[in-house]
Amino acid sequence: MKRILTGDRTTGRLHLGHYVGSLQNRVKLQEEYDTFIILADVQALTTHFERPELINKSIYDVAIDNLSVGLNPNRITMFLQSKIGAIAELTVFYSMLVSVNSLRHNPTIKTEVTQYGYDDLSYGFLGYPVSQAADITFCSADLVPVGEDQLPHIEQARKIVRRFNDLYGNGKIIIKQPDALISNTPRLIGLDGNSKMGKSLGNAIYLSDTSEEVNLKVRSAITDKNRIKRTDPGNPEVCTVSKYHEAFNCSEYQNICEMCRSASIGCAACKTLLSKKINSLLAPFREKRAYYEERKAEVRDIILAGSNRANLIGNETMEVVKKAMSIYM
DSSP, X not given: OOEEEEEEESSSOOBHHHIIIIIHHHHHHTTTSEEEEEEXXXXXXXXXXXXXXXXXXXXXXXXXXHHHTTOOTTTEEEEEGGGOHHHHHHHHHHHTTSOHHHHHTOHHHHHHHHHHTOSSOOHHHHTHHHXXXXXXXXXXXXXXXXXXXXXXXXXXHHHHHHHHHHHHSTTSOOSOOOEEEEOOOOOOOOTTSOSSOOGGGTOOOBTTOOHHHHHHHHHTSOOOTTOOXXXXXXXXXXXXXXXXXXXHOHHHHHHHHHHHHTTSSOHHHHHHHHHHHHHHHHHHHHHHHHHHHTOHHHHHXXXXXXXXXXXXXXXXHHHHHHHHTTOOO
């Protein structure tokens, strides 16, 4: 089986945007690929270094979110980034092969600098694409499932690998060059109409939300601002709730759009239909989450077992890498 590397930063519980963008596809891919899932606690420090307690708690939250949506602990390798020595070593070696200017011009870095409002970048934040290259290559991943906005990181990793092989390979491939497995799933917008649903933006429905929390959040979602009265025709194209129906209620989406345009359904009723659909989706996730919440020791064992396997593979990678670099005795 080919191997994929995917995962999440441990900066809080995961939301519907994560589910639409990656988790639902991750569940399908586990049947076709040797799936490695990284709990990226070190990378989380690049933006949350002042809140280590959040990162520590989020390790369990993110692991349980992954397990609750249907990932099978017997089919995947879920591991903790900070426990893998090969990642730390490769990050150092790779950092010698990358210029500061190339990192500064990385489109994703530029976007996130704006998002977080950073005036002065830390070494860790600027260099996290280098760390991501180590995440991907320590286990010789063939593919990395990503959206188009993450393609610059994959190309950075590929560039590093090519440079490494050119320098140390003596005509041989020492490190496998990863490919992107592009997801064409559209990004789920936030409840406030923001182009992105985000943990820090206060516009997310979490996979762990109760049915009442979902109902309250959906009721707060932005609709067509020009639709003042119930009898006014609406415009689904500018309605956040409409986008959610498209994602979670696709069989009824066109009909709901027509009812909105003809004013035969009001926003409150439209939101009620959406809440039912989302709660129907989340119901089995809540059941699995409850199981794992009561068995944190089992979750810990899953992470440690995955980390042990990842370390065995990483140690084999480093033997080859260090021999190629003449760093051995």
